[in-house]
Amino acid sequence: MGDFNQSVILEAIRQADDGLSRTELVAATGLSAQTVTNITRRLLGDGFIREAERRINGPGKPRVTLRLIADSRFSVGVHLDPAVMTFVLLDLSGAVVRRMSVRTPAKEPRLIIESMAATIEALIAGSGVDRTLIAGVGVAAPGPLDTQKGTVIDPPKLLGWHRVPLRAVLAEATGLRVVLEKDTTSAAVGELWKRRGSADDSFVFVYLGTGIGAALARDGEAVRGSTHNIGEIGHIIVDPQGPSCTCGLRGCVEVVCTPEAIVERAERAGVFQDDREGSDAAAVDVRFSELCDRSAAGEEQAREVLRQAAEHLAVLTAALTNMLDVDRVVVGGPFWARFSEIALDVIPGSLERASATRALRSLPVAGTVVGDDVGAVGAGCVVLDSLLSPRASDLLLDD
Amino acid sequence: MGDFNQSVILEAIRQADDGLSRTELVAATGLSAQTVTNITRRLLGDGFIREAERRINGPGKPRVTLRLIADSRFSVGVHLDPAVMTFVLLDLSGAVVRRMSVRTPAKEPRLIIESMAATIEALIAGSGVDRTLIAGVGVAAPGPLDTQKGTVIDPPKLLGWHRVPLRAVLAEATGLRVVLEKDTTSAAVGELWKRRGSADDSFVFVYLGTGIGAALARDGEAVRGSTHNIGEIGHIIVDPQGPSCTCGLRGCVEVVCTPEAIVERAERAGVFQDDREGSDAAAVDVRFSELCDRSAAGEEQAREVLRQAAEHLAVLTAALTNMLDVDRVVVGGPFWARFSEIALDVIPGSLERASATRALRSLPVAGTVVGDDVGAVGAGCVVLDSLLSPRASDLLLDD
Numbered sequence: 140m141g142d143f144n145q146s147v148i149l150e151a152i153r154q155a156d157d158g159l160s161r162t163e164l165v166a167a168t169g170l171s172a173q174t175v176t177n178i179t180r181r182l183l184g185d186g187f188i189r190e191a192e193r194r195i196n197g198p199g200k201p202r203v204t205l206r207l208i209a210d211s212r213f214s215v216g217v218h219l220d221p222a223v224m225t226f227v228l229l230d231l232s233g234a235v236v237r238r239m240s241v242r243t244p245a246k247e248p249r250l251i252i253e254s255m256a257a258t259i260e261a262l263i264a265g266s267g268v269d270r271t272l273i274a275g276v277g278v279a280a281p282g283p284l285d286t287q288k289g290t291v292i293d294p295p296k297l298l299g300w301h302r303v304p305l306r307a308v309l310a311e312a313t314g315l316r317v318v319l320e321k322d323t324t325s326a327a328v329g330e331l332w333k334r335r336g337s338a339d340d341s342f343v344f345v346y347l348g349t350g351i352g353a354a355l356a357r358d359g360e361a362v363r364g365s366t367h368n369i370g371e372i373g374h375i376i377v378d379p380q381g382p383s384c385t386c387g388l389r390g391c392v393e394v395v396c397t398p399e400a401i402v403e404r405a406e407r408a409g410v411f412q413d414d415r416e417g418s419d420a421a422a423v424d425v426r427f428s429e430l431c432d433r434s435a436a437g438e439e440q441a442r443e444v445l446r447q448a449a450e451h452l453a454v455l456t457a458a459l460t461n462m463l464d465v466d467r468v469v470v471g472g473p474f475w476a477r478f479s480e481i482a483l484d485v486i487p488g489s490l491e492r493a494s495a496t497r498a499l500r501s502l503p504v505a506g507t508v509v510g511d512d513v514g515a516v517g518a519g520c521v522v523l524d525s526l527l528s529p530r531a532s533d534l535l536l537d538d
Numbered sequence: 539m540g541d542f543n544q545s546v547i548l549e550a551i552r553q554a555d556d557g558l559s560r561t562e563l564v565a566a567t568g569l570s571a572q573t574v575t576n577i578t579r580r581l582l583g584d585g586f587i588r589e590a591e592r593r594i595n596g597p598g599k600p601r602v603t604l605r606l607i608a609d610s611r612f613s614v615g616v617h618l619d620p621a622v623m624t625f626v627l628l629d630l631s632g633a634v635v636r637r638m639s640v641r642t643p644a645k646e647p648r649l650i651i652e653s654m655a656a657t658i659e660a661l662i663a664g665s666g667v668d669r670t671l672i673a674g675v676g677v678a679a680p681g682p683l684d685t686q687k688g689t690v691i692d693p694p695k696l697l698g699w700h701r702v703p704l705r706a707v708l709a710e711a712t713g714l715r716v717v718l719e720k721d722t723t724s725a726a727v728g729e730l731w732k733r734r735g736s737a738d739d740s741f742v743f744v745y746l747g748t749g750i751g752a753a754l755a756r757d758g759e760a761v762r763g764s765t766h767n768i769g770e771i772g773h774i775i776v777d778p779q780g781p782s783c784t785c786g787l788r789g790c791v792e793v794v795c796t797p798e799a800i801v802e803r804a805e806r807a808g809v810f811q812d813d814r815e816g817s818d819a820a821a822v823d824v825r826f827s828e829l830c831d832r833s834a835a836g837e838e839q840a841r842e843v844l845r846q847a848a849e850h851l852a853v854l855t856a857a858l859t860n861m862l863d864v865d866r867v868v869v870g871g872p873f874w875a876r877f878s879e880i881a882l883d884v885i886p887g888s889l890e891r892a893s894a895t896r897a898l899r900s901l902p903v904a905g906t907v908v909g910d911d912v913g914a915v916g917a918g919c920v921v922l923d924s925l926l927s928p929r930a931s932d933l934l935l936d937d
Contacts, residue, residue, distance in 0.1 A: 364863025464763025
């Protein structure tokens with residue numbers, strides 16, 4: 140139990156803004172004074188924590204505050220989106236030390252992974268951080284994943300990716316420990332870290348990337364599901380009049396709510412005069428931005444397309460919250476910020492009307508507190524989790 | 539921790555078909571020999587367990603096997619379905635000692651609860667069980683519920699039920715402790731009891747009652763959600779061409795998959811010559827049976843309606859398993875047995891094709907091992923859980 144108790148103590152110190160004394164740690168963790176003394180001695184020796192100021196609280200000995208040494212360890216978080224790859228270097232407190240992003244090259248998977256490795260090297264080199272202090276690389280990738288083998292199976296939006304051994308190839312290329320996590324679950328982990336979630340925090344995270352996914356947090360922890368593929372919601376039907384889907388039905392999230400589907404709807408509605416340049420994820424990204432800009436500038440047709448999209452997302456969100464019975468909804472991902480104003484105008488009201496528990500409580504809807512890089516930041520937090528937190532994700536790196 | 543450890547030991551003894559010796563209990567629970575000795579002495583004194591045969595395993599002292607005394611405590615489980623109320627008396631092993639069922643009277647809620655109380659008295663009296671040995675009554679009711687207040691809020695299929703204080707009224711009428719649980723979650727608890735689930739058992743339970751609901755088990759325990767209303771899936775769309783729904787969309791589970799919706803589809807298809815007698819839940823029940831009988835007798839039109847219904851349930855099941863990432867699907871509820879043959883012919887194949895994790899594993903689909911009374915049996919198990927198991931549901935009875 141030694142490592143587990145060490146994680147409990149480190150996590151308690153991390154979560155306390157003002158640090159904690161040994162006496163406070165005993166109260167916070169329920170561990171014995173002797174155990175706290177032994178473990179904090181070890182953590183001081185390893186340079187994870189330091190003794191800060193002495194505080195006097197009434198009579199008795201002054202108490203020495205223990206604080207995390209944020210720059211004692213680091214992690215790299217990578218978000219692999221079909222349109223863009225985002226890289227962050229996090230310190231042990233979860234703060235972003237350095238950030239980079241590059242367009243995802245339209246190449247075969249192994250070349251993309253090589254480009255990923257090169258950017259990771261540039262990120263580390265440019266930060267001036269000692270490479271030996273980097274605990275590992277977390278990669279957030281679209282599911283489904285085989286997390287046991289560390290492979291990306293066949294995400295609908297990553298063309299040409301079939302059972303790509305991303306973890307092994309990237310570990311080989313960087314010499315660093317690599318952990319693979321779903322982009323959506325990474326985002327939920329990032330949200331939990333940033334909020335320093337209370338023990339009963341429960342939310343569904345609706346993730347707007349090139350594809351749409353969901354993640355789940357319950358009791359202050361990310362729920363991953365039995366194959367770590369929780370949240371594959373692409374074929375929930377949200378618009379019975381919507382376009383046909385490859386699954387044989389129509390109006391699925393996949394063909395209604397994705398940025399590509401929204402852009403196509405705007406094109407059909409005549410929002411754009413000219414044809415789209417290219418059909419790849421990057422071209423969709425450009426058009427989606429333009430659509431949001433035009434809506435913000437007051438163009439009614441553009442605004443109507445986005446309002447429709449928000450209504451469809453509300454149908455999805457209601458299906459998820461009614462199924463999952465969580466306390467709140469968090470939305471985020473690379474397409475969120477541009478779309479958030481209209482979405483936050485539409486979704487809460489629609490959700491309230493459709494909520495099976497409206498007689499008991501209302502369901503707050505909010506954008507992630509982490510921002511646009513939530514996938515990458517969350518992937519870095521998954522690595523830090525394995526150092527700090529007494530959580531199931533500890534097991535992730537040990538296979 | 540005394541009560542918690544006692545629960546751990548009782549649960550371990552319950553789950554072991556052949557009983558357990560004190561030495562085996564130490565190995566199974568991780569508790570100290572002294573703690574096991576103290577707690578088992580108390581349990582022997584209270585009459586929950588008994589010393590059975592002595593076994594000789596190699597050298598050393600013979601080991602005394604400890605067994606649960608099944609008739610030391612009992613619970614009552616009630617399933618309130620709009621069509622029928624089912625009552626079971628369970629012993630401490632979870633076995634059904636006695637069973638009764640009555641048509642749910644078409645009366646106002648308080649009169650229904652009085653009828654419920656009267657049947658509970660008849661059940662107990664007819665069993666010959668000493669009333670003081672009954673630990674409580676578990677009631678499985680359609681959601682949404684306010685489990686804190688013990689009220690049934692406004693289930694779509696229970697007409698006239700608005701914030702009915704079922705728990706308080708029934709406790710007053712019977713003088714017994716009453717716990718209220720969703721019918722779907724009760725069913726999942728029943729399944730977990732009967733299977734003596736392994737610690738990593740995870741499944742979604744698709745429940746076919748007058749309404750359709752779902753429940754979730756993860757890590758061998760029922761997941762209840764933050765308001766105990768998990769699994770409200772009535773407005774997930776499964777048939778984009780389906781009938782309009784009160785929610786403003788069309789083709790929801792509520793208007794496609796319920797027995798009433800299936801019967802209506804059969805009526806539109808001309809399966810029945812005459813009009814239905816009455817529009818209540820009981821009349822639907824009769825027609826649903828007739829539809830299944832005709833299908834079994836080879837009537838093609840009847841069979842086609844049921845195959846369609848099974849396909850729609852497969853769409854629902856795929857939405858749930860892709861979202862939840864569980865290991866298997868369990869189906870049950872009062873309408874399951876009649877429908878199971880066709881459903882088990884259709885659902886597994888459709889689910890396999892629609893599963894996001896089909897590259898990783900297949901998803902078994904099976905009827906509940908508990909049978910038709912799974913809601914009532916599960917409700918009784920919720921009460922036994924509070925006596926035996928170190929689980930979250932311990933808290934249910936203490937409010």
